[in-house]
Amino acid sequence: MTVRAAGSPLEGVADGTPVPEAEPEDWVRALSAEGTEREQGAVRLHEVLLRAARAETRRRSGQLRISGPELDDLAHQAAADAVVAVIAKIGEFRGESRFTTWAYKFVIFEVSAKIGRHFWRQPRVPMEAADWERLPDRFGLDPARESEWRDLARALRQAVEEELTEHQRRVFIAIAVNGVPLDALVAELGSSRNAIYKTMFDARRKLRACLVANGYLPENPVRRS
Template sequence: MDALKDGRGPRYEHACTQLHELLVRIAMDEVLRRGPRYRIVGPELNDLAHQAAADALMRITYKIQEFRGDARFTTWAYRFVVLEVSSKLGRHFWRAAHARFDSDEWAQVPDRPGTDPASHWQAQELVEAVRDAVATALSARQRQVFTAVVNGVSLETLASELETNRNALYKTMFDARRKLRARLVAGGHLGGAG
């Protein structure tokens, strides 16, 4: 860690190389864990991990003077690479958002062993009602935020992409949930209490 604070020379270069190797391993673990949710596979997954590790390394070397030693250095560095992975996955969602919210997928609720036909039909009907409510009851902005949150985009990434703040996103989600609940209650899919 002291070699990183020097900011130059062979010790610094060696420390950066070692740190980058660690960051790539952490980023690969993170994208392998979270990538399938975003339908990222193969070379794109590998590329995303390497980009996140490189960006995290740049951020760490820039902020190394702020490291106070309250935690292990690797724990501190881990946070940077995980945040970079989250940011890159969020951006990937915005480039391919249609892939995660495909209307055909709404109808593909998996059969569960032991579910009787009536329960299965009711579940299918509820899914259809939610899909319809999202499409018709929400404003375009509410639908955009709701869809992103349901698909796991972090609030930090979402706020950055939409050029807003977390409080505005909370308010948008609150209003969207209220509209969806009202539509589902009116359609007899949910009880009116609560």
């Protein structure tokens, strides 16, 4: 049984009083209303989505190497924009899940978008300026095999230039060589995570086939138990 605050089921938020999980119909009614009730619903929703945004930004903070106030500001922006998006789409909620579960999708999207935009605002090496010669070092390969690995890096670069499509080449260089975060690349290309995953899968398959054919990689890699 859901316990409710007095008056509106979403009251008690502005002063920081904890409010139990409201029923989906309470969320829909409050966010579809006008005036005070809608404002209270938006405040409560922002509180809920801010917690989700903070958790998600902390999880992804390693991609950006940011923390503290800057990271929290990104979470606040994501939560605020997600509230606006949820209110605009409130008529599409069908009650097939908890309301907050449905709303979380909006804040996760906003966090991803803002991480992407943040990355491209930073002064970094452009995607096209791939530092191929340092590729073995980047992957922590054995310095004693430096010559062998550098030969492989040169062969890989040639395969990238000759075997991949322009789109596959851009995605592969960005992620595998320059270390661009996935969400940043999604934002830059106006694509989706699944589309980028598929592009990387196809590119890796082509490159491996080329390197195997030219003797740089074994046809059947040794699997570690």
